[in-house]
Amino acid sequence: MTALPMAGRGEELxxxxxAWKQVGDQSQIVVLTGEAGAGKSRLVAEALAALRPRPTRVLxxxxxxxxxxxYDWTASALSGHPVEDLPGPPDALAWLTQRPDARREFSPGMLLRVAVDVTRAVLGDGPGVLVVEDLHDLDPASLALVAELAATPLPALxxxxxxxxxxxxxxVLARLGGxxxxxxxxxxxxxxxxxxDVLEAAFGTRVGAPAAHERTGGNAFWLTELVAAFRSAGPDALGDAPLPAHLASMVTDRLAGEAPAVVRLAHAAALLGGAAALAPGPRDEPADDPxxxxxxxxxxxxxxxxLVLGPDGEPGFRYPLMREAVADSVLPAERAALLARAGGPEPHLTGREREVLHCVAAGMTNQQAATSLGISIRTxxxxxxxxLRKTGSASRTEAALWAVRNGYTE
Ligand SMILES: Nc1ncnc2c1ncn2[C@@H]1O[C@H](COP(=O)(O)OP(=O)(O)OP(=O)(O)O)[C@@H](O)[C@H]1O
Ligand SMILES: [Mg+2]
Structure with missing residues (x-):
């Protein structure tokens, strides 16, 4: 797939x-935070390509x-640099680059000093760039080095x-930010x-943007994955078509190996909604749930x-497509048990809603339903x-099943 242009992020870029223009003998620091798939690495890549004058070195x-x-950071930043060219005792360099034969013979303070010296030597007169990706996952030694580098005069961004x-x-993040x-x-x-903007680049039309935004919560990773998956199906599929299996399993794989109580709660939240999933069911003994x-x-x-916790502490799925994926993974017997447990009166559907449900159950797209009922696709x-809300369904497929089970298709 050809790369899509980066949408937005103009101010950040x-x-x-x-900041690059300000680099002198002192470093300048840029801290980019955001959740998984928000687009941090992409922004860094676009920025690196746009730096003028070009950096002498990017580590x-x-x-x-x-x-x-x-020293995961040092090891990955220095991979490709011949160790012989670096300053410092060879054994310390072997440790900092995680060579398998490395023996630890140096104090943490000494290793830190060598790591700073090596970084400075590789940067030379600069100006260069140090990129520290995924600080949240860094080992303590690398974190100490990053804090030290940020406090050291270096000709670097x-x-x-x-x-x-x-x-x-x-x-460490707070110190960098201070x-x-x-x-x-x-x-x-x-x-x-x-x-x-992304849809325009991919499909030549912005139609479908609200639905795609809704389903992905505006997360760049999930959006680009959906676009790639539905590239040939077209933009209508983005909000509509069932999640492709490889994307659904990226979500459901996270539950692999989790305790049964955790999996059960995820299933209940997906089928019944966060609050209902937390409410004790009529047949639950209090002892079941210490x-x-x-x-x-x-x-x-x-x-x-x-899941994420809302402002009132109520849990909900991070993105609607996560709820879809988990709901679709629930096997029929467990699904029936959960829905029975939720009980509750049958929802009241308006006449028009019944007609639309008919179309959905017949497998029509929104466009086909609009044409068939003579109303706008927006409606x-x-x-x-x-x-979906009234029937407690996570997807059209589920709503169609609900329609069949509840006799709305006769
Ligand atoms: N602004 C954007 N416009 C279009 N696509 C984007 C944008 N930002 C990111 N993407 C795409 O979304 C995907 C995820 O982005 P990226 O890897 O940068 O996220 P991240 O924040 O680094 O996530 P992680 O925390 O997992 O490292 C990539 O395919 C990237 O090209
Ligand atoms: Mg990243």
Whole structure:
């Protein structure tokens, strides 16, 4: 797939280019925060390509998120540099570059000094760029080095990206953010307008931007994945068509190996909504749910990135497409049990909603339903979203099943 242009982020890009102009003997620091897939790495790449004059050196390193080891940043930033050319005791350099035969014979303070000297030597007279990707995942030794580099006079632009950090990384981030040489930007979701820019580039039309924005919450990663998946199906599919299996499993794989209580809560939240999932069911004995059990499961789902807590503390899926993926993964028996547990009166559907539901159950797209009922596609979209809410469905497929089960298709 040809790369889509970067939407929005003009102000942030200008701020980075402005910081680059300020680099002298002292470094300038740019801290970019944002959740997974917000577009931090993309912005860094676009900024690096746009720097003028060109940096003499770019040293870019990142965390190894699965098995962090000391000096992951140095090891990845220096990979490709012949160790023989670097200053410092060979054994210390072997340790800093994580050579498998490295023996640790140096104090942490000594290693830190060598790491700073090496970085300075590679940068030379500069001006150069140090990129620290994914600070939230960095090992403590690399975090200490980043803090030290930021406090050391260096002819460099230091660009740091991070998701929400834990306590230790958070302290380093706060220190970086506290200097007058620092520019901080938080990358929020793309706006409907910016989603429209992406669709325009991909499909030549902005139609479908509100639906795509809604389904992805404006997250750049999920948006570009949806666009890639539906490139040939066209923009209507973005808000409508079932999530392709490879995207659904990116969501549901996060539940693999989780405790049954966590998985069950995710399923209930997907089918019934966050608040209903937390309410004890009529057949639940209090002993089934020791105090804090549900809380612990909610927090686990939050840390897996599936749920977020709303302002009132009520959990909800981070993006609607996550709810869809989890709902679609629930097997029929469990689904029936959950829906029975939710009980409740059958929702009242208006005449028009019944007609739209008929069309959905017949497998029509919104456009086909609009044509068949002689109403605008916008109106159909509104009815469909009301139907999803009223029937507790996460997707049109589910609403269609609901229609069949509840006798709305006769
Ligand atoms: N502003 C944008 N416009 C269009 N596409 C974007 C934009 N920002 C990011 N993307 C695309 O979205 C995807 C995810 O972006 P990126 O990898 O930069 O996210 P990230 O914030 O670095 O995530 P992570 O925390 O997982 O590292 C990439 O394919 C990227 O090209
Ligand atoms: Mg990234």
């Amino acid at each position: 200008a701020a980075i280019l402005g 870019a390193g990142q965390a190894r998120s699965h098995a962090p080891s000391p 230091v660009i740091v990206t991070s998701r929400a950090p834990d306590a230790l990384a958070g302290r 200097t007058p040489r620092t520019v901080r930007r938080h990358l929020g979701p793309l706006s409907v307008e910016e989603v429209g 105090a804090g059990g549900t809380d612990a499961a909610v927090h686990r789902l939050v840390s897996l990135g599936l 159909v979209t509104v009815h469909v979203s009301n139907l």
